[in-house]
Amino acid sequence: MSHGPSASGGALVAAPPHGTHHDEPHMPVFVGDTRVELDRILSRYPTKQAALLPALWMLQDARGWVSEGGIEEVAAALDITPAYVKGVVSFYTMYHQHPVGRHFIQVCTTTPCNVCGAEDVVKSLLEHTGCGDLGLTSSDGRFTVIEVECLGACGFATPIMINNDFVESVTPESVPRILSELK
Amino acid sequence: MGYPHPSHPRETPILSKYFGDPEARTLSGWRARGGYEALEKALNTDPQELQTVVKDSGLRGRGGAGFPTGMKWSFMKPDGKTHYLCCNADESEPGTFKDREIMRWTPHGLVEGVALAAHTIYAQTAYIYIRGEFTEPYARVCAAVEEAYAAGILGPNAMGSGKHVDVHVHRGAGAYICGEETALMNSLEGRRGNPRIKPPFPAVAGLFGKPTTINNVETLATVPYIIKNGAEWYKQFGRPDNPKSIGTKLFSVCGNISRPGNYEVALGFPFKDFLYDLCGGPLEGREIKAVIPGGSSVPILTREEAEGAVMDYEGMVAAGTMLGSGGVIVFDDRQDMVRQIARLTRFYAHESCAQCTQCREGTAWITRIMERIRDGQGTAEDLDTLVAISDGMSGKTICVLSDSCATPVMSGLKKFRHEFEAKIAANKSVVTVPGAFRASAA
Numbered sequence: 001m002s003h004g005p006s007a008s009g010g011a012l013v014a015a016p017p018h019g020t021h022h023d024e025p026h027m028p029v030f031v032g033d034t035r036v037e038l039d040r041i042l043s044r045y046p047t048k049q050a051a052l053l054p055a056l057w058m059l060q061d062a063r064g065w066v067s068e069g070g071i072e073e074v075a076a077a078l079d080i081t082p083a084y085v086k087g088v089v090s091f092y093t094m095y096h097q098h099p100v101g102r103h104f105i106q107v108c109t110t111t112p113c114n115v116c117g118a119e120d121v122v123k124s125l126l127e128h129t130g131c132g133d134l135g136l137t138s139s140d141g142r143f144t145v146i147e148v149e150c151l152g153a154c155g156f157a158t159p160i161m162i163n164n165d166f167v168e169s170v171t172p173e174s175v176p177r178i179l180s181e182l183k
Numbered sequence: 184m185g186y187p188h189p190s191h192p193r194e195t196p197i198l199s200k201y202f203g204d205p206e207a208r209t210l211s212g213w214r215a216r217g218g219y220e221a222l223e224k225a226l227n228t229d230p231q232e233l234q235t236v237v238k239d240s241g242l243r244g245r246g247g248a249g250f251p252t253g254m255k256w257s258f259m260k261p262d263g264k265t266h267y268l269c270c271n272a273d274e275s276e277p278g279t280f281k282d283r284e285i286m287r288w289t290p291h292g293l294v295e296g297v298a299l300a301a302h303t304i305y306a307q308t309a310y311i312y313i314r315g316e317f318t319e320p321y322a323r324v325c326a327a328v329e330e331a332y333a334a335g336i337l338g339p340n341a342m343g344s345g346k347h348v349d350v351h352v353h354r355g356a357g358a359y360i361c362g363e364e365t366a367l368m369n370s371l372e373g374r375r376g377n378p379r380i381k382p383p384f385p386a387v388a389g390l391f392g393k394p395t396t397i398n399n400v401e402t403l404a405t406v407p408y409i410i411k412n413g414a415e416w417y418k419q420f421g422r423p424d425n426p427k428s429i430g431t432k433l434f435s436v437c438g439n440i441s442r443p444g445n446y447e448v449a450l451g452f453p454f455k456d457f458l459y460d461l462c463g464g465p466l467e468g469r470e471i472k473a474v475i476p477g478g479s480s481v482p483i484l485t486r487e488e489a490e491g492a493v494m495d496y497e498g499m500v501a502a503g504t505m506l507g508s509g510g511v512i513v514f515d516d517r518q519d520m521v522r523q524i525a526r527l528t529r530f531y532a533h534e535s536c537a538q539c540t541q542c543r544e545g546t547a548w549i550t551r552i553m554e555r556i557r558d559g560q561g562t563a564e565d566l567d568t569l570v571a572i573s574d575g576m577s578g579k580t581i582c583v584l585s586d587s588c589a590t591p592v593m594s595g596l597k598k599f600r601h602e603f604e605a606k607i608a609a610n611k612s613v614v615t616v617p618g619a620f621r622a623s624a625a
Contacts, residue, residue: 044351046391052373053356078373091375091536094315094357106316110277111479111526112437112512149359149530150277151316154437154510155187155444164318 029062029070030055030077038077048078052088056095065096093148101137101144103182105129106161107170108151116157117171122147124172125160128179142182186284188442191461195420195431198404199447202288208323210330213291219336221407225299226344230261233303237406239414241421241429246271246362246399247478247508249496252406258386259304259396266306267390269371269397270297272313272320273355273362276478277530278510281433282400284445286313286320289404290327296403298337298348299410304396308349312367315356325352359534363582364397366536377538378582401433421495422451428495432509436462439469439515450495457494458513469515473598477507479527480587482594483520504594520599521606524591525553531588542585545576549592561607569596 030038041054055078059070066089068082075082089095096104105125109118122145126133129143137144153159156168160178167178186202201207207216225233238253259266270293274282286293293311301309311328313321328350331337341348353371355361361370365379368390389395409417421429428450434457437443441463448457458464458471465471474489475481482504484492492502499506514523532546549572552565573589580586596603 044349047372049373050371050391053354053370056356057354080373088373088375092315092356092358109526110530111523112278114526115438115512115514115518115523148316149533150275152274152280152283152314154278154280154512155435156280157437157443161316161318166319 026063026069029059029073034058034062049080052078052080052085053092056085056089060095065099099137101131101142103143103162105143105145106148106151107145108149108153108157108159109147110150112150112154113157113159118158120172121158121160121170121175124175125179128175143179186288186445188444191446193452193456193461194447195449196447197408197431198285198289198292198401198433199445201292202284202445204288207289208291208327210291210327210334213289213295217411218291218407219295219342221411222295222299222336223342223344225410226302226342226346226348230303230305233299233410236414237303237409240409240417241414241426242402242405242409242417243428243430243496244399245401245405245432245509247276249506252398252402255386255396255398256300256304258384259306259394261305262394265308265391265393266304267393267395268297268301268304268306268309269364269367269390269395270309270311270400270403271362271364271367271397272311272317272324272400273367274317274400274508275314275359275362275534276480276508276510277527278435278437278475278512279478279508280435280437281445281509283317283320285400285404285433286317286324290320290323291331292404292407293324293400294327294331294337294350296406297350298331298341299406300396300398300403301348301350302341302346306396307347308351310371310390311350311352312361312371313352313354314361315354321352321354328352358536359530360536360582360584363584366582367397368395375536377536378584380581405430420449422493425451425495425497427497432494432506434494434509434511436511436513438511438513439466439471439518440464440513441466448494451498452494454492454494454498455490458489458511462513465513465515469517471513472516472518473514473520475510475512475514475591476502477505478510479512479530480583480590481505481507482590483598485598519557520595520602521553522557524595525550525557527591528553528588531584535584535588539580539585541576542580542588545572545585546588548572549576549588553592556603556606559606559610560612561603561610563607565607566596566600566603 041051055074071085072082075085107122125145130138131143131145151159158170159168160170206212234256242252243249297309337348337350339347358376360366361376363378366376370376385395420431431447431449433447435445446461471486474484496506528550532550535542535546537543555561573593576585576589
């Protein structure tokens with residue numbers, strides 16, 4: 001299931017975790033401090049293309065997701081084609097190809113977490129965020145919940161990741177408290 | 184220590200000694216614990232000599248394959264070419280979470296190991312490739328690298344030795360396959376993480392086409408201790424009767440077990456003691472049913488097989504499985520093995536890079552059949568089909584992801600066939616009418 005807005009249209013389209021999700025009009029990403037940072041990153045590699053993943057992270061941090069316009073900016077900054085950039089973006093799961101909720105929640109349901117009850121954590125999250133289903137964004141734009149493959153914290157089942165923060169040992173019962181602590 | 188639990192007296196904490204100790208994360212704290220002494224010694228020692236020490240220590244790669252580290256390093260000659268070192272911190276194998284704790288608690292230990300290894304293989308530049316989901320480990324390692332540069336430990340005159348050592352941190356973006364070494368190199372070069380055909384091997388043509396060595400986090404974090412204390416010191420850890428498995432290893436334990444966490448023991452440790460004594464055994468009132476001992480891609484063991492196994496490379500092979508990455512997944516008697524194996528195959532289907540047909544189609548096909556059996560819709564023929572697909576996937580692709588998907592299915596069918604058969608026998612939805620398919624097709 002894709003984690004984009006609901007098929008029912010604009011009502012469920014949410015604000016991203018950072019910045020604005022409107023692609024146009026916007027300020028260019030790679031200006032000022034961000035350009036300085038990109039140049040610093042470029043100096044670490046013998047090719048410009050090697051900075052593609054870092055540049056996409058910078059784009060996503062600034063805009064909340066990776067849009068068509070953003071892809072063109074990254075391509076221009078690194079002297080590669082937008083089609084090439086898009087091919088790379090679609091390979092990796094962590095670049096959002098659609099706007100997502102302000103709190104983007106990833107739940108690990110791979111086997112080690114699954115044996116510890118991860119599926120019930122998913123149900124609890126869907127119920128308490130009002131997202132309805134995996135990949136959809138709640139009508140208030142606060143939450144998007146997705147299942148994710150192995151978060152690499154198997155001993156702390158069930159881990160969830162809220163934007164950039166890990167919450168470990170989540171149970172269906174602890175979900176309401178965790179959500180209530182989010183702004 | 185068995186982080187997050189207190190240290191157990193039977194552990195041998197070398198790498199894990201400072202897990203849970205926030206001071207060890209800082210440069211001053213790390214130096215107070217003897218950090219960077221090994222790097223200083225190494226930077227003033229000939230790389231050939233360092234390669235020999237590591238070779239003599241018997242250290243084998245801790246990422247999963249167990250290739251001798253010293254031998255891997257010895258492929259890198261002083262030929263005047265640009266060389267690269269890559270640290271594989273793309274820990275994504277289900278059941279494995281040891282590198283995460285190394286980076287969270289002892290980031291300077293990793294930076295030291297990376298810088299030391301770079302010097303040893305005649306590389307000026309090293310990259311630490313950290314999986315995208317590891318936000319905290321990424322921040323810790325970045326902070327350690329910055330501190331090390333500011334203190335002159337890294338850079339053009341590392342620790343005043345006149346040697347140039349650069350260490351850069353690179354963040355992945357969510358793809359299990361990038362833990363495969365050639366996929367990791369592609370990803371680092373700004374490409375899709377598709378594995379490359381070998382040969383050429385990375386030691387000949389690796390990152391940016393240059394000779395490259397790739398080592399796991401745990402391997403690199405171990406090296407400073409060997410350089411500091413010597414090969415003979417390291418050899419004391421392990422079974423006296425098995426000189427092929429030397430040293431300590433971090434084992435991650437998860438699933439239905441009383442004390443999940445990371446435990447560091449000398450190789451050769453009895454698996455039964457490990458499960459019941461260190462990890463506290465199954466949850467109250469339960470029994471262990473099965474164990475995957477080395478990360479999700481190695482064959483499953485029954486409880487009896489696991490209890491008789493020895494935790495080293497050869498011991499695990501003797502038990503019919505592999506040591507792998509040391510990620511131990513425990514299943515208790517409540518678990519439906521068909522359901523859990525189906526969940527594992529879904530993981531591999533999701534993570535296939537789709538480059539090889541056998542993997543792209545096979546992982547998806549196996550998953551559909553496994554889920555069908557799980558949901559009570561399976562037929563007796565499905566079991567033969569699973570075997571046939573698995574045969575068509577194993578050893579026929581560029582990397583081993585395809586094999587990794589087939590392994591739990593094959594070992595699951597071997598060890599828990601009765602569970603598959605019971606689900607199929609309970610399937611009331613299929614009424615077999617001879618010739619029915621042909622009749623409807625006509």
